[in-house]
Amino acid sequence: MIQVDYSNKKDTRSGFGAGMAELGRTNPDVVALCADLIGSLKLEKFIEENPERFFQTGIAEANMMGIAAGLTIGGKIPFACTFANFATGRVYDQIRQSIAYSGKNVKIAASHAGLTLGEDGATHQILEDIGLMQMLPGFTVINPCDYNQTKAATIAAAAHDGPVYLRFGRPKWPVFTPENQEFTIGKAWHIQSGTDVSIFATGHMVLKAIEAAAQLQDKGVSAEVINIHTIKPLDIQAVIESVQKTRCAVIAEEHQRLGGLGSAIAQVTAEGCPVPLEFVAVQDSFGESGTSDALLEKYGLGASHVTAAALKVLSRK
Amino acid sequence: MPTISELQAICSQVRRDIIRQTHGVQSGHPGGSLGCTEYMVALYFEIMHHDKSFQMDGKGEDLFFLSNGHISPVWYSVLARSGYFPVSELATFRKLDSRLQGHPATHEHLPGIRVASGSLGQGMSVAIGAALSKKLNGDSRMVYSLHGDGELQEGQIWEAAMYAAHNKVDNLISSIDLNGQQIDGPTEQVLSLGNLRAKWEAFGWDVLECADGNDIEQLLAALNEAKQRSGNGKPVMILMRTAMGKGVDFMEGTHHWHGVAPNDEQKDRALAQLPETLGDY
Numbered sequence: 001m002i003q004v005d006y007s008n009k010k011d012t013r014s015g016f017g018a019g020m021a022e023l024g025r026t027n028p029d030v031v032a033l034c035a036d037l038i039g040s041l042k043l044e045k046f047i048e049e050n051p052e053r054f055f056q057t058g059i060a061e062a063n064m065m066g067i068a069a070g071l072t073i074g075g076k077i078p079f080a081c082t083f084a085n086f087a088t089g090r091v092y093d094q095i096r097q098s099i100a101y102s103g104k105n106v107k108i109a110a111s112h113a114g115l116t117l118g119e120d121g122a123t124h125q126i127l128e129d130i131g132l133m134q135m136l137p138g139f140t141v142i143n144p145c146d147y148n149q150t151k152a153a154t155i156a157a158a159a160h161d162g163p164v165y166l167r168f169g170r171p172k173w174p175v176f177t178p179e180n181q182e183f184t185i186g187k188a189w190h191i192q193s194g195t196d197v198s199i200f201a202t203g204h205m206v207l208k209a210i211e212a213a214a215q216l217q218d219k220g221v222s223a224e225v226i227n228i229h230t231i232k233p234l235d236i237q238a239v240i241e242s243v244q245k246t247r248c249a250v251i252a253e254e255h256q257r258l259g260g261l262g263s264a265i266a267q268v269t270a271e272g273c274p275v276p277l278e279f280v281a282v283q284d285s286f287g288e289s290g291t292s293d294a295l296l297e298k299y300g301l302g303a304s305h306v307t308a309a310a311l312k313v314l315s316r317k
Numbered sequence: 318m319p320t321i322s323e324l325q326a327i328c329s330q331v332r333r334d335i336i337r338q339t340h341g342v343q344s345g346h347p348g349g350s351l352g353c354t355e356y357m358v359a360l361y362f363e364i365m366h367h368d369k370s371f372q373m374d375g376k377g378e379d380l381f382f383l384s385n386g387h388i389s390p391v392w393y394s395v396l397a398r399s400g401y402f403p404v405s406e407l408a409t410f411r412k413l414d415s416r417l418q419g420h421p422a423t424h425e426h427l428p429g430i431r432v433a434s435g436s437l438g439q440g441m442s443v444a445i446g447a448a449l450s451k452k453l454n455g456d457s458r459m460v461y462s463l464h465g466d467g468e469l470q471e472g473q474i475w476e477a478a479m480y481a482a483h484n485k486v487d488n489l490i491s492s493i494d495l496n497g498q499q500i501d502g503p504t505e506q507v508l509s510l511g512n513l514r515a516k517w518e519a520f521g522w523d524v525l526e527c528a529d530g531n532d533i534e535q536l537l538a539a540l541n542e543a544k545q546r547s548g549n550g551k552p553v554m555i556l557m558r559t560a561m562g563k564g565v566d567f568m569e570g571t572h573h574w575h576g577v578a579p580n581d582e583q584k585d586r587a588l589a590q591l592p593e594t595l596g597d598y
Contacts, residue, residue, distance in 0.1 A: 052453070058479070060480065062439075063477050070432070070450065071450045072446075073431050073432075074453070075454070094473070097434070101424060102433045104432070
């Protein structure tokens with residue numbers, strides 16, 4: 001079982017900033033665009049070291065997505081950076097036509113996703129973005145779980161030829177994945193093996209899955225915890241192999257219940273290995289202002305909720 | 318360099334292609350296509366340095382982006398007549414399994430197209446990105462974009478306008494097809510555009526006007542003037558007055574032919590006004 005050091009917390013967006021700083025030094029084709037949120041996206045180091053490769057678009061996200069698409073013509077690898085809400089729903093048609101349908105090698109870097117952005121409230125807490133982005137043909141959708149994984153995912157996104165949606169968050173969060181890890185897009189990470197129930201989790205909810213697995217162990221339940229950092233393309237083999245063993249699963253995500261990782265896993269298990277599933281996600285509602293932890297508890301995304309879902313799904317086997 | 322009369326002859330054939338493409342599938346947008354024929358012919362046969370062998374990156378070439386993608390028939394005709402793909406392929410326009418989609422797309426790998434368009438207001442942003450890429454690559458070639466006047470009602474256009482001026486994107490020459498018409502009627506009735514010269518100048522662009530964008534000599538003069546003015550710290554805008562449906566008397570000057578295809582009898586009447594100069598596909 002993985003040991004989480006709660007004294008070592010860093011925000012995933014800083015992992016993105018660190019990844020961009022490294023890309024700035026290693027890949028001359030990488031460029032960045034930002035819609036008036038440099039500090040929030042932790043782009044300072046990239047800009048300081050590569051001022052000619054940074055484009056400040058102002059508060060004009062639609063234009064930013066179009067410029068990013070255009071920059072690929074001539075061989076650039078643009079990262080279009082803003083809050084997840086403004087990086088998806090606000091500019092969905094620009095992404096759909098100018099990037100996805102046009103097959104452009106644009107990376108959309110989306111911070112402050114989900115409830116855990118906290119006090120800014122529901123206007124900024126997008127919980128629909130995974131669904132929106134995974135529906136777009138050809139798009140890769142990645143939601144890393146901590147600082148180290150976000151840094152690795154950022155570097156992997158630049159190396160991938162094709163549009164990528166990279167989703168991360170605002171709060172400082174325990175760092176529990178290895179530094180300088182190898183990150184393979186589309187390859188799930190087995191955090192711990194178990195035999196009774198599978199827990200598939202993405203983003204900040206991976207921590208809650210690890211905590212729930214410890215709670216379940218105390219109750220004599222052996223949980224398998226798998227980090228699905230790439231929602232699309234989904235590691236179908238990892239999902240099916242796990243549920244063939246455990247015969248039931250819980251899916252945990254900081255997203256609406258409809259359209260996210262849970263929906264994706266329900267589809268592939270329905271086709272490949274039908275088993276009972278329970279979903280730890282937001283139940284068709286908007287969020288509100290509050291601290292990250294208080295919001296996760298209120299909206300049913302705490303470790304205890306994952307544990308309860310696991311016990312429930314076990315009873316349905 | 319082709320002579321003026323040679324360019325006019327190409328325009329006549331392109332107009333025939335527009336009528337025949339839209340008639341052949343009984344859909345598409347002939348009105349704006351006919352109105353922008355001189356602009357497209359001038360760009361591809363005279364103004365731009367471009368390579369019909371087509372590389373997506375377009376390094377060392379002038380690039381063109383069509384933002385008002387619904388006038389695809391004129392672009393497809395000009396691309397085919399320039400040698401990007403066989404003119405016979407124009408017969409597949411809007412049909413199943415064609416590379417000539419209803420609106421321009423890269424998805425089927427049609428040579429000459431670098432981004433999809435059709436959902437309006439997006440092309441200027443993409444053109445700016447391509448222009449910035451050229452600057453980063455030390456590529457001194459130009460980027461051209463064309464926009465409908467009704468399209469100026471989209472907010473993204475003005476985001477792009479502000480960006481290009483603030484960031485001195487002076488390797489960009491955009492043009493507006495000022496035909497005064499959109500689907501629901503004259504732009505002045507649907508949503509007035511106001512004083513466009515004053516608007517673009519207020520946004521920081523170098524603006525020039527072409528009083529008759531269907532006069533190939535006037536248009537060439539405007540495009541050459543725009544090239545002269547490029548590289549001076551400002552993006553350049555050509556406000557180009559055209560007539561929707563130009564070249565076919567019963568289609569000219571009305572929004573009715575924005576998105577309506579001619580029937581058999583109308584097709585014959587239209588073609589009778591347009592000499593076949595290069596051979597129909």
